[in-house]
Amino acid sequence: MKKPLILVTNDDSIVAPGIRFLIDVMKEIGEVIVVAPDSPQSGMGHAITINNTLHIDKVNLDKEIEHEYSCSGTPVDCVKMAVHEILKKKPDLCVSGINHGSNSSINVIYSGTMSAAVEAGIEGIPAIGFSHLDYSWETNFEPTREYVKKITQEVLKNGLPEGVVLNVNFPKASKGVINGIKVCRQAKAMWVEEFDKRTNPQGKEYYWLTGEFVNKDEGEDTDEWALENNYVSVVPVQFDLTAHQVIKTLNNWDLK
Amino acid sequence: MKKPLILVTNDDSIVAPGIRFLIDVMKEIGEVIVVAPDSPQSGMGHAITINNTLHIDKVNLDKEIEHEYSCSGTPVDCVKMAVHEILKKKPDLCVSGINHGSNSSINVIYSGTMSAAVEAGIEGIPAIGFSHLDYSWETNFEPTREYVKKITQEVLKNGLPEGVVLNVNFPKASKGVINGIKVCRQAKAMWVEEFDKRTNPQGKEYYWLTGEFVNKDEGEDTDEWALENNYVSVVPVQFDLTAHQVIKTLNNWDLK
Numbered sequence: 001m002k003k004p005l006i007l008v009t010n011d012d013s014i015v016a017p018g019i020r021f022l023i024d025v026m027k028e029i030g031e032v033i034v035v036a037p038d039s040p041q042s043g044m045g046h047a048i049t050i051n052n053t054l055h056i057d058k059v060n061l062d063k064e065i066e067h068e069y070s071c072s073g074t075p076v077d078c079v080k081m082a083v084h085e086i087l088k089k090k091p092d093l094c095v096s097g098i099n100h101g102s103n104s105s106i107n108v109i110y111s112g113t114m115s116a117a118v119e120a121g122i123e124g125i126p127a128i129g130f131s132h133l134d135y136s137w138e139t140n141f142e143p144t145r146e147y148v149k150k151i152t153q154e155v156l157k158n159g160l161p162e163g164v165v166l167n168v169n170f171p172k173a174s175k176g177v178i179n180g181i182k183v184c185r186q187a188k189a190m191w192v193e194e195f196d197k198r199t200n201p202q203g204k205e206y207y208w209l210t211g212e213f214v215n216k217d218e219g220e221d222t223d224e225w226a227l228e229n230n231y232v233s234v235v236p237v238q239f240d241l242t243a244h245q246v247i248k249t250l251n252n253w254d255l256k
Numbered sequence: 257m258k259k260p261l262i263l264v265t266n267d268d269s270i271v272a273p274g275i276r277f278l279i280d281v282m283k284e285i286g287e288v289i290v291v292a293p294d295s296p297q298s299g300m301g302h303a304i305t306i307n308n309t310l311h312i313d314k315v316n317l318d319k320e321i322e323h324e325y326s327c328s329g330t331p332v333d334c335v336k337m338a339v340h341e342i343l344k345k346k347p348d349l350c351v352s353g354i355n356h357g358s359n360s361s362i363n364v365i366y367s368g369t370m371s372a373a374v375e376a377g378i379e380g381i382p383a384i385g386f387s388h389l390d391y392s393w394e395t396n397f398e399p400t401r402e403y404v405k406k407i408t409q410e411v412l413k414n415g416l417p418e419g420v421v422l423n424v425n426f427p428k429a430s431k432g433v434i435n436g437i438k439v440c441r442q443a444k445a446m447w448v449e450e451f452d453k454r455t456n457p458q459g460k461e462y463y464w465l466t467g468e469f470v471n472k473d474e475g476e477d478t479d480e481w482a483l484e485n486n487y488v489s490v491v492p493v494q495f496d497l498t499a500h501q502v503i504k505t506l507n508n509w510d511l512k
Contacts, residue, residue: 045302045332046365054451054463076301076366080465084449106378108497109302110332122362122446154509163444164499183506185498188419190378193340195310207310209336234511236502241364242441243420246492250439253410255490 004030004092004156007082007120011041011075011099011112014059014068018098021141022130023062025148026095029156033091034062035082037112038070042101044112046119048080049073056081075116083123093156094120097130097168098141098148104131104169104223104233105187105215114167118239121165126155128166133227143175147232151181160236167235171227182231187222189215260286260348260412263338263376267297267331267355267368270315270324274354277397278386279318281404282351285412289347290318291338293368294326298357300368302375304336305329312337331372339379349412350376353386353424354397354404360387360425360479360489361443361471370423374495377421382411384422389483399431403488407437416492423491427483438487443478445471 006026010019014036026032038057055072062068069086071078075096083090096116103111113129120127130148132139151168160166167186171178193211200206215224223233262282266275270292282288294313297303311328318324325342327334331352339346352372359367369385376383386404388395407424416422423442427434449467456462471480479489 040307043304043306045300045304045371047301047303048299048366048465050299050465051296053454054465055460056463077465080449081451081463085451085453085463106495109374109378109495110304115301118365122365150511154511158509161499161502161505164502167497181511183503183511185500185503186496188496193336195337195341197341198309204311207312207337207341209304209306209310209333234506235497236499236506237497238499238502239362239365239497240442240444241423241491241493241495241497243417243492243494244441246417246420246494247439247441249417250490250492253414255406255410255437255439 006030006032007091007094008032008034009036009075009078009096009116011037011044013037013040014070016100017137018100018132022095022098025145027064029152032065033082033087034065034068035071035078035086037075037078038072041074041112043110044074045110046076046115047074048076054081075112076119079116079119090123090125094125094127095130095152099131100137101135102131102133102169103129103167104227105189108167108186108237117165122239126160128152128155128168130168132170133172143178144170147181151234163238163240164236167237169223169227169233171230173230177230178232179230182226182233184223184226184233184235185221186235187215187224188217189213189224262286262288263347263350264288264290265292265331265334265352265372267293267300269293269296270326272356273393274356274388278351278354281401283320285408288321289323289338289343290321291325291327291334291342293331293334294328297330297368299366300330301366302332302371303330304332310337331368332375335372335375346379346381350381350383351386351408355387356393357391358387358389358425359385359423360483361445364423364442364493373421378495382416384408384411384424386424388426389428399434400426403437407490419494419496420492423493425479425483425489427486429486433486434488435486438482438489440479440482440489440491441477442491443471443480444473445469445480
């Protein structure tokens with residue numbers, strides 16, 4: 001059987017431990033091509049580069065991989081570049097991550113990792129974004145290996161419905177402590193922002209974005225519940241953003 | 257009756273004709289505060305600034321507005337900054353735009369204009385993103401005035417369901433040619449990318465992202481159909497990205 005062609009990308013940059021681990025797992029499953037940002041792109045959401053040029057450089061961080069490229073753009077740029085310029089064909093699968101930090105609940109909206117997966121989905125490529133709740137670059141990813149493999153193999157076996165990609169998050173738990181996998185919905189949580197106001201050496205004020213994650217959604221069918229209870233959360237994510245159930249309501253408004 | 261407090265932002269920067277027009281319309285309806293990017297942020301999606309500092313400057317481009325600020329961040333940063341640092345309270349409404357260029361169908365995903373509206377929605381503020389199919393800064397926005405007013409007033413009167421914001425797009429049509437307003441779903445369309453490959457003076461290759469918009473969705477209930485037929489399109493947009501209908505499918509997979 002021909003090995004599946006797997007595109008690997010992320011948003012923490014091509015040298016991040018999370019993507020190096022993901023590449024290592026994917027080599028067990030298929031033929032791997034890597035196209036990932038040359039610098040960290042966290043919080044880039046679904047940004048694309050339209051007012052600047054893009055550069056790609058062939059690198060060789062893993063001797064076993066023939067096609068590995070760093071790209072000056074965003075995660076979404078990386079996917080576009082991989083499919084339309086480097087491969088000039090669709091891979092069988094796109095995996096993004098493993099992100100250093102959570103992309104559960106509302107974080108999916110701000111996430112470069114998930115946007116790469118969504119972009120692949122738009123292109124008709126089955127796609128999975130993987131994220132780990134532990135931000136540290138010292139994280140031990142090994143306990144996630146069996147789950148990354150299992151979920152990836154199930155996607156390759158079953159395919160994904162049109163217009164849907166997977167958002168997978170791993171709890172901060174060591175091997176044996178993870179209770180298994182739970183398919184979930186996105187919790188209704190949000191960030192409550194605070195701005196850390198400082199003064200620069202010239203006396204001008206500036207700000208750092210900071211904030212607190214607030215989850216008031218106690219549903220046991222949510223990703224936040226699963227992660228708190230040491231499950232791996234899997235949320236099917238769609239990019240048809242239409243609130244179909246609201247169309248009827250709006251048609252009753254005076255909009256003629 | 258107390259005038260509603262309306263936050264105006266965009267992604268084309270605070271000096272773009274589209275936001276100046278939108279401010280002008282909003283002054284007829286409520287008390288206006290402007291917090292908008294100090295430079296163009298098109299294609300920024302739901303990006304936030306977490307690895308850099310943020311700056312705000314009080315400006316006075318419109319003598320009738322007391323609170324007008326330019327911000328160094330993305331459209332999403334502008335909304336966060338407005339609500340949590342400048343206003344320190346929620347406005348009654350947030351409007352974003354009018355964008356120079358379409359944010360219909362899949363463009364909603366890449367759009368800084370819509371991300372600002374979505375961010376306001378996450379904060380619990382009724383929000384509308386307005387976009388015009390004409391990219392030109394010379395666009396005559398006057399034919400859109402009555403529709404901007406009507407849709408804004410209906411949102412202020414009826415409110416919006418939790419978790420939903422509006423994506424409004426205007427056709428390239430002059431007054432009298434616009435056929436009215438249609439509530440729609442997001443068309444299943446996409447960009448087929450091409451990269452314009454060039455060589456810099458040092459002999460190194462670089463790329464410009466370019467592409468062709470392809471719509472194979474012929475539904476007469478789509479935003480693309482409405483716009484082609486000179487209607488103003490209104491799509492209710494949600495930020496719960498869960499593909500709820502797929503959870504059952506995934507539960508039948510071997511993921512235990």
